[in-house]
Every structure is written in structure tokens, then in C-alpha cells.
Amino acid sequence: MKRFLLFIILFTFPVAVSGKIITTENLLDDSILQDEELIFTESDVCWEEAGDYYVDYFDPKIKTEIRKDIFIRNTEDLKAGLTFIRPTANLEIPGLKAKGYLPYGEKGFFIYGAIYTGYLPYQTLDSYLFCYLAYFENGVMLWEEIFHPERYGTFSNACLTENGIALIGTYDSLQQGKNIIVYEVTSEKQITFQKEIQGGNDDFGLKIFYNRNNFYLVGLTMSDDIDFRFSEGRDIFVGKLTKEKSLSIYPLLREGRDELHDAYYQDGRFYLVSENNQNDKKTLELIVLNENKEFVNFDLTYFGSNNQYLISPLQDKILITFLKNAWELKAMVLDQDLKLKQELKIDFEKPLTDYFLFPGLETYLVFVSGNQSKTLMFARFNPNKNLEVFFEKEMNPLDKVVGIAYNQTSDLFLCLEVDSGKFTISDFKYFRLEESVNETQNCTLKARNIYYNGKSLDKEYLSDNIPENPYGKFQTLYRFSQGDYCFYLADEHYFSANTNIRSGEVYDLGTCVYFNGRGYLNGKEVTSGIKILEAGHYLLEIKAEGEENQAYVFEVAELSEVEENPVKKAKPVVGDFSVKMVPKRDLPYAEVNLKENPVASDFFFPSLLIGISIGTLSGFLFPKLKFRRKENV
Numbered sequence: 020m021k022r023f024l025l026f027i028i029l030f031t032f033p034v035a036v037s038g039k040i041i042t043t044e045n046l047l048d049d050s051i052l053q054d055e056e057l058i059f060t061e062s063d064v065c066w067e068e069a070g071d072y073y074v075d076y077f078d079p080k081i082k083t084e085i086r087k088d089i090f091i092r093n094t095e096d097l098k099a100g101l102t103f104i105r106p107t108a109n110l111e112i113p114g115l116k117a118k119g120y121l122p123y124g125e126k127g128f129f130i131y132g133a134i135y136t137g138y139l140p141y142q143t144l145d146s147y148l149f150c151y152l153a154y155f156e157n158g159v160m161l162w163e164e165i166f167h168p169e170r171y172g173t174f175s176n177a178c179l180t181e182n183g184i185a186l187i188g189t190y191d192s193l194q195q196g197k198n199i200i201v202y203e204v205t206s207e208k209q210i211t212f213q214k215e216i217q218g219g220n221d222d223f224g225l226k227i228f229y230n231r232n233n234f235y236l237v238g239l240t241m242s243d244d245i246d247f248r249f250s251e252g253r254d255i256f257v258g259k260l261t262k263e264k265s266l267s268i269y270p271l272l273r274e275g276r277d278e279l280h281d282a283y284y285q286d287g288r289f290y291l292v293s294e295n296n297q298n299d300k301k302t303l304e305l306i307v308l309n310e311n312k313e314f315v316n317f318d319l320t321y322f323g324s325n326n327q328y329l330i331s332p333l334q335d336k337i338l339i340t341f342l343k344n345a346w347e348l349k350a351m352v353l354d355q356d357l358k359l360k361q362e363l364k365i366d367f368e369k370p371l372t373d374y375f376l377f378p379g380l381e382t383y384l385v386f387v388s389g390n391q392s393k394t395l396m397f398a399r400f401n402p403n404k405n406l407e408v409f410f411e412k413e414m415n416p417l418d419k420v421v422g423i424a425y426n427q428t429s430d431l432f433l434c435l436e437v438d439s440g441k442f443t444i445s446d447f448k449y450f451r452l453e454e455s456v457n458e459t460q461n462c463t464l465k466a467r468n469i470y471y472n473g474k475s476l477d478k479e480y481l482s483d484n485i486p487e488n489p490y491g492k493f494q495t496l497y498r499f500s501q502g503d504y505c506f507y508l509a510d511e512h513y514f515s516a517n518t519n520i521r522s523g524e525v526y527d528l529g530t531c532v533y534f535n536g537r538g539y540l541n542g543k544e545v546t547s548g549i550k551i552l553e554a555g556h557y558l559l560e561i562k563a564e565g566e567e568n569q570a571y572v573f574e575v576a577e578l579s580e581v582e583e584n585p586v587k588k589a590k591p592v593v594g595d596f597s598v599k600m601v602p603k604r605d606l607p608y609a610e611v612n613l614k615e616n617p618v619a620s621d622f623f624f625p626s627l628l629i630g631i632s633i634g635t636l637s638g639f640l641f642p643k644l645k646f647r648r649k650e651n652v
Contacts, residue, residue, distance in 0.1 A: 039088045041101065041450070042507040044069055046496070051507065057085060064089050069096070094467075097452035100409040102397075103504075107432070108158030108444040116148060117442065119177055120422030120434035121184060127156045127206055128432065128444065129184045130421070133173035140169050143191070150174050150188050154206050158444065162208045166190075172200070176226045182211050185234060187227035192217065199224035199238060201260060214264055218242025228284035234260040237282045237289065240270060255279050257289045257308060269312055273297075280328035283378075290337060292319070292328045305330070305339060307357065317357040322349070331378035333400060336360065338382060345370035348384070350406060363406050369394060375420040380429070380473030385420050393417035395435070397449070409449070423447070431472045448472065450506070461535075465511040469499040476501055488547055489514040490536025491563025516561045516569040527578045528552060537562045551575045 040051070045067055052062060057076035064072040072089040092101065110130070118132035133148035150172045153163035166172070172190025179185075183205035192198040192215075199222050203212035216222065219242045226237035236258040240247045246268055247256070254270035255277040271277065275297025282291045289308040294301060303319040319328075325341040332338070337353040343364070348371065352361040369389040377383045384406070386396040395417060397410035414437070421434040421442065431447045449472050457464045469476045476499040483495040494509040518534040520526075531550045532538070538545050539560040551557065554576045562568040 037085045037087060038503045038505065039090065040505050040507065041090045041092065041097075043094055043097070043509075044091055046509055047507055052087075056080070060084070064091075066091065069093055094452060094454070097450075098454070100449055100451045102410045102450075103446075103448040104410075104412070104433075105446045105448075106443055107446050108155065110155070110158075110160075110442040110444070111440060112153065112163075112442070113440045115151060115440055116173070117421045117434075117436060118173065118175055120424065120432075120444075121177060121179055122424050122426040122430075122432050123154075123179065123184070123206055125426060125428060127154060128434075129154055129177070129206075130434070130442070131174045131177050131184075131186055134165065136165070138168075143171055145171065145191075146173075147171060148173055150186075150190060150200070152184070152186065152204060154208070161206075164204075164208065166200070166202065172197075175224060178227055178229050180229045183209075185212075185227055185229050187224035187236060187238075189223045195219050196242070197221040197223065199236075201227065201234060201236070212262065214260060214266070216258075216266065216268075217245045218247040219244045222247065225279055226282045226284075230284070232262050235284045235289070236260060237279065237284075237291065239277060239279060240268075253277050255291060255293055257291075269308075271306070281330045283330060283332065285332055290330055290332075292330050292339060303328075305337070305353070305357065315357055317353060317359075322351075325349075327374065329374075329376040331376050331382060333378070333382050338376075338378075338400075340374075340376055340384065342371060342374070345372075348374065348386075365398065365406050365408070373419040375423060377423045379425055379431075381470075383423065385423055385433070387417055387419060409451075425472070429472055429474045448501075448504070450501075450504070452508070461515055461517050463513045463515075467497075467508045467510055469506045469508070471501045476506075481507075485512060488535040490516055490534075490561060491565055491567055493564075516563075518559065518561060518569075518571065520559050520571045520573055522571045522573060525574045525576055525578070526551070528554060528575060530575060532559060534559070534561050 047066055049064070052059065052074050054076060057078055060075045060077050062072070062074040064074060069091050072091065074087050074089060076085045076087070078085050090101070112130070112134070114135035116133045116135070117130055120128060120130050122128045129152060131152045133146070134151040135148055139147055148171055149168060150166040151163070152166070152174065154161050167190045170191045170193070172188055174186045174188035177184050177186045180203055182203055185201070185203045187199065187201050189197050190200055195217070196219065198218070199216040201212070201214045201216070201224065202210060204210055216224070218240055221241050223239045224236060225239065228235040238256055239253060240256050241253050243251055246266060247270065251272065252274070253276045254272060256268050256270040258266060258268045260266050273295050275295050278294040280292040280294060282289060284290070287310045291306045291308065293306055294303050301320070301324070305317040305319060306314050307316070308314040319339070322341070325343055328339065328341045330337065330339050333352060335355065337355070338350060339353070340348060340350045343349050346367050348365045348367070350363040351359060354360055367386070367388050371386055371388050372390070373387040375385040377385065382400045384398045386398070388394045388396060392413060393415055395412050395414050396408055398406050398408045401407045416438050418436040418438060421436050423431065423433045425431055431449070433445045433447045435443050435445070437443050451470045453468050453470060455466050457466065468478065479498045479500070481496040481498055483493065485493040485495065489512070491514060493512045493514070495512065496507065496509050499506040499508065514535060516534070516536065518532070520532055520534070529550055529552060531548055532540065533547050535547070538547060539562070540549065541558050556572070556574050559571040559573070560568055
């Protein structure tokens with residue numbers, strides 16, 4: 020498997036680290052290191068060579084040394100991506116079976132799932148776990164809560180709301196089987212919404228989504244009463260629950276036994292990867308269900324019995340991934356009409372033990388591979404819709420990915436379970452350079468932009484070296500900032516030669532010559548717009564800042580004195596003329612010798628004149644002759 024890997028792990032330095040500068044070779048100089056509030060002490064930067072450097076300052080206000088890291092990379096490395104991962108919190112919650120992790124605000128996060136406490140209020144054939152939720156800020160737990168502490172259960176899924184977090188799960192009810200519970204809880208531990216969805220048998224809440232003050236639910240039911248009156252067998256259901264606790268449930272009502280692999284809700288549609296077993300026949304399919312309960316499906320049975328089916332939106336398309344085996348991941352991209360557009364796969368050198376699909380500004384896949392020695396890997400879908408591994412790091416111990424999510428400022432945080440009940444929260448920063456080329460009639464622009472975790476960073480203009488009338492290659496310097504990270508990159512402009520003069524043409528006296536770049540007329544530097552007042556042959560040279568130049572040979576004459584029907588002259592090409600400079604007044608006079616082919620004689624106009632004369636004479640004589648005949652009769 021071909022990988023482009025570029026990552027940096029940041030831990031501690033001998034001085035406080037404040038800020039990072041990332042740029043390309045031969046773009047900046049030491050002037051960028053000046054800081055009015057800090058005293059420069061030392062630097063090892065070589066701006067001409069790629070590498071990792073530093074600059075040290077002394078801060079007189081806090082009397083502390085400050086270090087800035089400087090990373091110089093070539094553009095290909097930046098296009099492959101630059102990744103920084105930094106642990107922000109280590110948590111230990113004994114007995115927790117974490118189901119998910121969600122950042123909240125700039126410094127907080129929730130962790131939810133089920134927890135084993137050792138308290139056993141009754142015997143069960145299932146697990147002795149309780150529904151659990153905890154909230155942290157700056158890596159410190161502010162509170163934790165066990166819901167229904169006398170009844171076993173688990174929170175299976177959650178999403179954020181404007182009030183805090185919404186959770187869905189299952190617990191053992193007192194009267195009948197397992198019931199579904201829905202909660203909304205604030206970061207201050209206040210319960211702002213709760214609802215129990217009941218049936219006579221076991222029911223399972225699996226997915227919850229929030230949109231416009233409504234909760235959208237996906238689960239499984241084995242009941243046919245109370246809230247599930249129209250169900251039969253073991254059915255997948257979708258539902259809508261309002262803040263006023265109005266509930267509508269719609270089971271799929273397929274014969275046989277349903278299982279749900281994964282689901283998401285978007286723009287009024289449920290997307291379900293489901294499995295149905297009937298009479299020993301297994302059907303695997305994607306079902307898309309709209310608000311009118313109309314559905315279309317895509318048969319996945321062809322792809323065989325596989326593991327860990329996951330589904331997510333991919334821009335305006337649908338992405339389904341699954342493990343073909345422990346060594347191979349497959350992905351399918353479908354359009355909204357459920358037509359297969361693309362199939363992709365990644366082969367792994369070590370067997371996969373877990374993976375996580377994260378739909379965000381970019382769609383990421385996070386993998387845990389290996390049995391003894393574990394490796395954490397990140398892949399993304401690039402603009403060509405190919406899977407591209409951009410990060411790989413050995414981590415031991417490492418168990419599974421609990422969750423990955425954005426906070427409110429597009430920072431990406433990763434929660435890993437490294438051992439039983441032990442978790443690591445890491446700040447994950449992925450910067451990537453993208454280039455685009457735009458062409459106009461006179462200019463080609465190569466623009467550069469930086470993406471941070473899939474978000475395009477603002478582009479701040481700093482300076483450029485483009486003159487008033489440019490010809491050749493020039494640059495515009497921009498800064499891209501994200502927190503302490505500053506990228507300095509240049510857009511590249513190429514302006515082609517442009518003039519109103521063409522080689523081999525004859526122009527009238529008083530013609531103004533316009534051009535871009537630096538211009539030389541018969542060897543003397545001139546400015547654009549110069550008026551030529553003397554007849555003669557001229558050589559116009561337009562030069563760029565580098566070695567590039569263009570030459571034009573033309574003639575200036577008093578066109579009113581030129582005969583009405585001049586013989587058309589052949590335009591010279593390179594190698595058909597020589598130029599000799601002769602001093603004359605203000606401008607040198609150019610003697611240009613052209614190799615011209617003899618012009619063939621043209622008898623058209625003389626023949627036309629003779630024909631007209633004969634016709635006129637005949638018209639005058641013929642009537643005279645006829646008149647005389649009449650007199651002799």
C-alpha cells in the first residue's frame with residue numbers, strides 16, 4: 020500500500036513553546052522573526068533548506084524563555100499533509116464500557132456508555148452494567164451520573180443539541196422487558212428532557228439524531244403493543260420524537276428477523292444498512308426512507324457476509340464501508356438514486372481490530388491494526404474520491420477508537436481506549452495544502468490554500484513583488500493562521516508578454532507602442548506608450564525579470580504616401596531577417612534585411628482597364644454606323 024506520511028508528535032521542550040511557523044524553501048527571511056514584545060536570543064533557521072528549526076526569545080514581562088518552532092517543507096510534503104497530535108487528557112474510569120465521546124464547547128466533552136460498579140440488584144442473563152454519562156472540562160471530570168441505578172442498561176448513541184447532549188439507550192424496565200430511554204442533559208447536569216418508549220417485549224434504542232427541535236430515532240423492536248402497536252416480529256423502526264413528547268414510530272414490517280448495522284439521518288431521510296434473516300436466507304441492503312415513509316433500497320447481498328458495516332454522507336453522495344476480512348477494507352460510493360459510482364479498497368499489513376468512520380468537513384477513517392503491536396492510522400477521501408492514508412503511528416497499549424469529533428472551532432479531538440477503563444483524549448491537527456491553477460488571457464495563477472481538519476483557513480494578504488506592468492513570474496505572500504499555527508505561502512503569478520505590436524507589420528507615423536515588462540526599442544530602454552515619430556525599421560524587445568524575453572520587428576512609415584495598392588509583403592519569421600543598428604537622433608536606426616520571395620506579376624488590373632476602354636468605344640461607334648445605313652436606303 021502506497022502511503023504518504025508526514026507527522027510530528029509534540030511533547031515537551033526545554034523552554035515554553037509558543038507558536039509554530041510553517042513555510043516553504045526560499046520564501047521567508049529573518050525579518051519574519053522580529054517580535055516587538057520579545058527579545059530575540061537564538062535561532063538555527065536555514066530558510067533555503069527543508070527541515071525543523073527553532074527560534075528562541077526572552078519574554079521580559081514574565082521573565083521566561085519562549086520558543087517558536089519553524090517547519091520548512093517543500094510543497095509536495097505539504098500537499099501530503101502535516102499532522103500534529105498532542106495528548107490533552109488521560110482518564111481512568113474503572114468499569115466503563117465507553118460507547119462514545121462528544122466534545123462540547125471549546126474545553127469540555129462528554130463520555131457515555133455503560134459502567135460496571137459491582138452492585139448487583141438482581142440476577143440477569145445480560146450484562147451487569149448501568150447507563151453512564153460523565154462531563155469533563157480541561158481534562159478534569161466535573162460530574163458523572165448513573166441513570167436508573169437500580170436497573171441494568173446502556174446508552175448506545177448520542178448527539179449534541181443546543182442545550183447539551185441527547186442520548187438514547189436501553190434499560191430493564193420494571194414491568195416488561197427492555198424499554199428505550201431518551202434523555203437530554205446539559206453540561207451542568209440538568210436533565211431538560213426525558214422519555215421512555217415502551218413495549219411488551221424487548222426494544223432497543225440504537226441511534227439518535229437532532230434537527231430543528233426534534234429527535235429522530237432508529238432502533239429494534241420485538242413488541243407489538245403500547246408504543247409499537249403496528250409492529251410484528253423483530254423489526255427495525257424509525258421514529259420522530261418532539262420536545263413536547265409527541266412520538267411517531269414506523270417499523271419496516273419485514274418478515275423474518277431484522278438487524279441494524281448502521282444508520283444516519285439527513286435532510287428528512289433515514290439511511291439504514293440492514294440485514295434480514297428469513298428461512299435461513301440472509302438479505303443485506305441499504306434502505307433509504309423519506310418523510311412520507313417511501314423507501315428505495317440497494318442490495319448489498321452481492322458483497323457477501325462481512326464485518327462492521329458503517330455508513331455516512333460523503334458530500335452529496337452515500338459512503339458505505341465494511342471489512343472484507345481483517346486485512347482488507349472496502350468502500351462503496353453511491354449517488355442519491357442508489358447507483359453505484361465507485362468501489363475502493365485498502366489493504367493492510369497488519370490485521371484490523373477496530374475502525375471508525377467519521378463524517379465531517381472531510382470524511383475520515385480511523386483504524387486500529389495489529390494484535391500485539393498496535394498501530395493507529397488515519398485515512399481520508401481525497402478530491403479524487405480515493406482513500407489516502409495520511410497518518411500512521413505505533414501506539415501501545417491501544418484497544419479501540421471511542422470517538423472522534425469536532426469542537427465549535429473545528430478543532431478535532433480523538434478519544435482512544437488504551438486499556439480497560441483507561442482513555443486518552445488527543446488534540447488532532449491535520450493541515451493540508453491544496454493548489455489550483457487559473458488561466459486568463461494574459462496571466463496564469465497558481466493559488467495555494469491551507470485546509471485545517473477539512474476547513475479552508477482564511478487567507479491574509481501580506482505583500483507581493485508584482486510591478487505596475489508585469490511580465491514574467493511574480494509572487495504574492497499570504498498568511499494562514501489557526502491558533503498558534505501560522506503558514507506563510509505564496510501564490511505564483513505568470514504574466515505573458517503583451518503588446519499592440521506584431522512582427523512584419525507596417526504602422527503609421529505617431530503610432531504609440533504599448534507593452535508590459537521592460538521594453539527596449541532598437542536597443543534603448545523605453546516606457547510603455549512611447550510614440551514613434553520617425554519612419555524606419557524598429558526592433559522592440561520585451562524583457563521579463565528573468566531571462567525570458569520577446570522580440571518584434573516592424574516598420575513605421577507615412578502610410579498616406581504609400582501607393583493605394585501596395586504589393587502585400589510576406590511577414591518575416593525568425594531567421595529571415597538581420598538587424599544592424601545605425602545611430603540617428605534620439606533613437607538608433609535599425610537596418611533590417613529581409614529575405615523576400617519575388618512577387619509574381621499581376622495582369623488583372625491592366626486587362627480590366629483595356630476591356631472597359633474597348634467597351635466604351637464600341638458603344639460610341641455602333642449607333643453611328645447604323646444611322647448612316649438608313650440614309651443610303
